[in-house]
Structures are given as structure tokens and as C-alpha cells.
Amino acid sequence: MRRLATALLCLSTLVGCAQPGALPPADGPAIDTVPATQEAPATDTGWVTYQADVTAVRVGPDPRSLALTVALLGDADGCSRNPRITYLTEENNRVYANVVQDSRLSGTVGACPTHTPGTVTLTTPGPIGDRIVVLNQEPWKRDGDGYQRCDTTFGCDPMPTDHCDPAWISVAVRGMDVSRHSVGSPEGCDGRWLVMTVPFDPVPCGVEARAGCDASVTVRRYFLRWAGERGWASIATSTEAGCGRVRSVEPAFPRKLCADLPTP
Template sequence: MRRLAIALLCLAALVSCARPGTVPTPGDAPPGDAATEWTTYQADVTAVRLSDDPRSLVLTVALLADADGCSRNPRVTYLVEENNHIYANVVQDSRLSGVVGACPTHTPGEVTLTTPGPIAGRLVVLNQEPWKRDGGQYRRCDPTFGCDPMPADHCDPAWISVAVRGMDVSRHSVGTPEGCDGRWLVMTVPFDPVPCGAEPRPGCDASVTVRRYFLRWAGEHGWSTIAGSTEAGCGRVHSAEPAFPRRLCADLPKP
């Protein structure tokens, strides 16, 4: 009887220690090992095209690559239709993305996005980036000009604003073109148009420093600054770019 009681006590102890999901299996790694835990990450979308199904689009995505465990299960999550827009997140799972150097490259993959009804010409927002239909495929909307075509006129105020935002000036600064022919641009830009704030502070000097900038059209990147000056006329631009046309700056007063 004594031996039977001891055996029953041992069996009870074994049963109480066994919990679902904690039984180790061959190859299991210690808990908390970042290289063995699959985590969800964003999968960048590089292209969007139509499919044979009017309710679906085929997304080309950049998947982590170079080792087993870099990427699996690319998919669409959080699919919402609202205000003639389709919003979705595109993700992948990885257990090596947190390991430095484990997944140094990307490989293209495909994910299908399917909505309950026809997609038609609706704007598609993937990972917070809008895409607009352009013929048989979609194009990513420009971060500056949105989904509308960029102005063909390089002297358009929109292009001027982009150039000023790339300068080391106040976010309140606005460029004033003095000469522009689509290839060359000269304009004045105040360093800070409101140095004393919207309501001038007592004792603040409200004088504004203004410089003249000379720029060259750089293609899809917009305007590129050649030189800056506080002098009259063409200033020092010809020492940096002799081809800058004098007709655009020779008669300009000191800024």
C-alpha cells in the first residue's frame, strides 16, 4: 500500500506539471530567441498591375532575401473601402530581419489584392502610399504633386515651391522668381520672412535677410541650386556656371 501511494503521488505531480503548448519538440529554440520568432513586417510595393479579374490587382512586392527564414507568407491585410478609395496594408513575415546582415537583399514577389466589387478607377492606397490607374497598370502618386500630373512648365509655382523646400531656409519662406526660361531660374528667397513671429516680440529686429539663388533644371529631380548671392546682377554665378544666361540676371538690383 505504501508503494502504491508513492506511485500515485508521482503521477499526480507529473500531470499537474504538464500544460498544453509547453511540450518541447526536437529543434525548438529557447524562448525569446529573435532568430527563431516570426514577426510581421511591411512589404514594400514596387508595382501594381491589372488582372483578368476586375475585382483584383496584382502587386509586385520586395521580399527580404538571402537566407531561409528571411520572408514567408506575403499578404494583404487591413483591406478597407472608403470614399472611393481602397486602403490596404501589404506585409510579410520574417524571423531573421532582426539579425544584422542576415537578409541583405530583396527579391520580387507577388501578392493579389481582391475587393468585394470591381476596382474600376478607384485610388488604391497601399502601405499609406496612393497609386492611381494609368492605362493597364497603376503608377505611384508623387509625394510632392500627389496623383495629378506634374506641371509641364518648369517655371510653374509648384516647382518653385519644391526648390525652396529643399533650401536651408525657414519653412515659411517663399521664392520670388526674377527670371526663368524653363532651363535656368533666378529668384530671391528670404531666410525667414517672419523672424519675430506672426506677432513681433518686443525688442526683436524684424529685418529680413534675402538672398538671390541661381538654379539649373535637373530633370525629374526639379531645380538644382548652382549658387547664392547678395550682390546685384549675376553675382558669382558665372564662376560656378559660365553657361548661365546673362539676360536673366544682368540688370537685377541687389536683393
């Protein structure tokens, strides 16, 4: 009897360790899902709802449905059951949905070390068409019979092919140690090399400039090289006129882009 009581106490402790993740709204309209992996309802003792990460999206058998591939907690009975949609809404010509699973062991360290693929069917009241689908707050864009996860930098808009496009310039500035309000002003760009000025802080003297404050001292000139998928990479900075010291750092930087530039 003492061994039985000890075992029950240990089981109670393990169940109590399970903590829920970020719970999605539970008041969305009901939609079609895959049959539950187990028959017991989600309210069973110890079962907690967690997000199920979506790894792939494909067009379903009818215009109103999508087939979602999800990563389910695996390797033990009690790791995952009932992958499903718990929330669905349509706003601003987009479809929003949350994909979840139930787990009894995910709060136990080492109990569910792997993931196994599962499927969930998302069905909307009307045709989905080419609308953006946002799953667990991540947007997906249709690409033929499948969907591609939207880029973390450019969202669902096409990535600009012109390296001198303002969107690429903004990405470069966001990677600098400057104010989040700073904006780059290109002075020369040929697609491979870029030179621009960037203020450390656009309003260092306040919205209404303080007496004696000189904002110009916070502006620097940046020289950058195109680095492929990573975008623009900074190779030198200067507060001088012309090319400054960039050509001593990178002799290939074209003089024509910077030789006649004034002091920033």
C-alpha cells in the same frame, strides 16, 4: 543529454531574437489572398508578422482585383510564409491596404539575406477603376493595365512640364538651407535659368514684429540652373542689385533676367 539540452537552449535563443516590425492594423475586412506558403498558422512559436514590400501592381482578372508582386524574405525554410492583406479600407476615393508576410528567421542576422518575388491578390468590394491605391502607405496610380508608384515629390499629380511652374519652384526652395516656411518669389525664369528671392525666415521678427527688428536683412537672391530630373540647382546667391556675382560664376546666365533687379 547535455548536448541535447544545449541545442534546445540555442534554438530558444534564436527564436527569441526575432522582433516584429511595424505591425499593420489587424481589424480590416477579410479579402482574397494567395494560399499560405506553409500550412502552420501564424500563431506558431517564433513566427512574427512583417511588412512585405510591394514591387509591382497590375490590374487583376476582374474590375475588383489587383495582382501585387511582393518581395518575400528568402533563402531558408522559415524566412517567409503566408503573404497576405491584413487591412483594407476605402476613404476619400482611395483604396488603402497593408501587405504583410510571416517570418520565423528574419530576426536572426544573416538567416534571410535575399528576397524572392511572390504574389498577393487584393480584392475590393466594388470596382477599383482609376482610384489611387495606397499600399503600405505608398500611393500607386493606374497606368494602363499596370500601376506606377507615385512620385515622392509631386505625389500622384502629373509632373509639370513647365520648369517655371510654382511646383518646381517649391521643390527648389525645400532643398535650400532656409526655414520650412520660406517661399520663393521668382523674378525671372526662361525654363533653363531662374532667379528668385527667398527669405531665410518669413517671420524672423515674430508674428507681431518686435521693435527694432528688420526682416529685410534675411532675404537673399538665388540664381539657379535647370538640372534635368533633379530640378533646379543653385549656382550663386547675392544680396546686391542686378546680377550680383552670378555671371562671374556662370557667364552663360542671361543678363536680361537680372540686370534691372533691385536690391532684394
